[in-house]
Amino acid sequence: MLDSEKTAFYLGLFKGIAPEDLLKVIHATQQRVLEPGEIYIREGENSPRLGYIKEGLIRSYHVNEKGMESTVLLRWEEQIVASYDSILMQRPSRFTYHALEKTTLLEVNYHLVEQQLENKPVFEKARYHFVLDMLAQSLERIETFVLLTPEERYRQLIKDKPDLLQRVPDKHLATLLGITPVSLSRIRKRIQSKPSR
Amino acid sequence: MLDSEKTAFYLGLFKGIAPEDLLKVIHATQQRVLEPGEIYIREGENSPRLGYIKEGLIRSYHVNEKGMESTVLLRWEEQIVASYDSILMQRPSRFTYHALEKTTLLEVNYHLVEQQLENKPVFEKARYHFVLDMLAQSLERIETFVLLTPEERYRQLIKDKPDLLQRVPDKHLATLLGITPVSLSRIRKRIQSKPSR
DNA sequence: CGCGTTAATTATCTTTTGTTAACGCCGCTC
């Protein structure tokens, strides 16, 4: 990969970063390609990986005691992916992260960046905005569960990010919405006959 | 209110704050008491209020186009309360915040603190940890919607914070869990006959 | 080509939830 690409990425992330700091994190950054189905972070791992998705799709899921699998999160191009348990809470990941498509990442060890940029205002700001952005997304998702019915949640999903329909198997979208695949199939049928709104 | 109380609060929030900065924010801080039912932040307001709840309970709710009211959030003693729309996203609040009990707050204008502590590492760190904490809570709440049934969510609620049962009307707890009051009543009945787990 | 695998749909039945309305209880006011 070209260093200019990494440079552009970090200049966006850390606006105002000092050149020498930029070099340090650039050299710690690697490009990585995940094949479809390949696991990125395994449940139980304490992974310091912080990835920026250039292309592709990562799914985070959890398997309960009955063996049922639930999709907790989807992340796609231009988004950051990391084990929140590990990065934010310093504990082993409760979820497995794997690629649904061939996925290209810029990957860096979070602890390394943290050390090298410790007490640098630029890093503090970037970190804050990164977490803030995730918080905004999380709060909106909570609202969809509190305020909307499953059908309305599905309608909103296909409105907000329609390409997911082609890229993610329905069964994963179903559990992401908190419903079963069978139920999602029925909702799709209902919507066909009544495409209102 | 005693200044020592404010001092303790901010020393906890901004570990390592400089004395002169501490004084500035202390003087900008006021104690405020809300009577039961009193509105703290109204929907549509762009409120810079940041409150630390010393005692009491605040509920944030939303009224949809059909006039149905949904509880989005509850905050209680030792927690921070603010309009996330306003503070974090710089937009008018989509929710109304009001006191369910007589509530005592330490209140400060967030923009003021922001100005006075701008570019101070201590403030950046505190702000990060504040948002991080909220993110952790949000992610856990999302998981309850994805991974648990309404009954399991209710069981978890009364396990994690049993005093809410006495302090908050059931109808508000119901919408907080994403279900109707009638349904919550049935869940309670089911649990009585089957207190397992 | 047939075989096994997987995903999506469909069917059937059960369980749960939503909706609406009624009822009793309690606290408040006049």
Added chain:
DNA sequence: GAGCGGCGTTAACAAAAGATAATTAACGCG
């Protein structure tokens, strides 16, 4: 103390979702 309103419960019915299983279609592979 009579009347009133809000709340939790219950009932009755409709709608939706869960559980399970069968069916179909698409696909890769030997």
